[in-house]
Amino acid sequence: MTFLGKAKRAIRRGIDAALNRTPMCRHDVLTSLSIASGLGDSVWVLHGLARSLRPEVCVEIGSARGKSTCFVGFALSENGSGKLYAIDPHCQTDWNDIDAVDSFDILHRNLAACGVSDFVEVLRDRSDVVAASWTRKIDILFIDGDHSYEGVKRDWELFVPFVKPYGLVIFHDTIWDLRPNETGDRPEIGVPRFVDDLRKAGYPVLTMEKDFGVSIVQPTIGGQPLSR
Numbered sequence: 001m002t003f004l005g006k007a008k009r010a011i012r013r014g015i016d017a018a019l020n021r022t023p024m025c026r027h028d029v030l031t032s033l034s035i036a037s038g039l040g041d042s043v044w045v046l047h048g049l050a051r052s053l054r055p056e057v058c059v060e061i062g063s064a065r066g067k068s069t070c071f072v073g074f075a076l077s078e079n080g081s082g083k084l085y086a087i088d089p090h091c092q093t094d095w096n097d098i099d100a101v102d103s104f105d106i107l108h109r110n111l112a113a114c115g116v117s118d119f120v121e122v123l124r125d126r127s128d129v130v131a132a133s134w135t136r137k138i139d140i141l142f143i144d145g146d147h148s149y150e151g152v153k154r155d156w157e158l159f160v161p162f163v164k165p166y167g168l169v170i171f172h173d174t175i176w177d178l179r180p181n182e183t184g185d186r187p188e189i190g191v192p193r194f195v196d197d198l199r200k201a202g203y204p205v206l207t208m209e210k211d212f213g214v215s216i217v218q219p220t221i222g223g224q225p226l227s228r
Contacts (some may be wrong), residue, residue, distance in 0.1 A: 055139030062145030073116030149190025175213030
């Protein structure tokens with residue numbers, strides 16, 4: 001092969017690499033994250049919803065070390081717009097993950113490692129304190145904080161008035177009552193009962209049984225009308 005031929009091949013390889021580098025590297029960053037979370041691979045549901053809905057405002061209640069935070073933040077960075085408001089006091093509660101009590105610095109390190117810090121605003125406080133001054137309309141609301149019935153109900157009541165008509169509310173740990181022996185029975189978890197109350201009240205609820213249950217709720221009784 002002539003020098004010119006080799007040069008053309010090298011240029012072509014460089015162009016191909018440039019065209020493919022961003023999606024490959026971004027995917028590699030997400031799949032290489034080793035952040036412990038009960039969400040497991042269901043975190044891709046959050047990523048996919050954020051990619052497809054192209055939200056302006058996402059709210060997450062319960063960030064811990066930031067697996068869901070990073071995946072949603074990545075989706076927003078791929079969209080090139082939007083902001084995730086990540087609410088968590090990052091202190092001792094009844095619902096901390098193992099080794100995730102003081103998780104504030106860990107969360108920031110993970111966000112920086114993913115390169116998504118500009119798309120995430122970390123709000124280090126309780127959800128009720130943040131809600132007291134909240135005014136923004138919400139496209140996606142992810143509730144994964146206080147797992148007591150009273151706590152999850154409070155988070156719903158505080159933030160669902162801000163969710164847009166076609167917005168989504170996502171809950172984690174919604175089939176714990178049906179799968180109590182996967183990691184040990186915790187009868188104080190009230191998320192399944194609360195989300196089931198929403199279903200019985202007429203809110204559309206779609207539940208995936210993996211990773212302790214991920215339920216997507218449209219916060220309109222009966223759902224949004226699809227015809228006039």
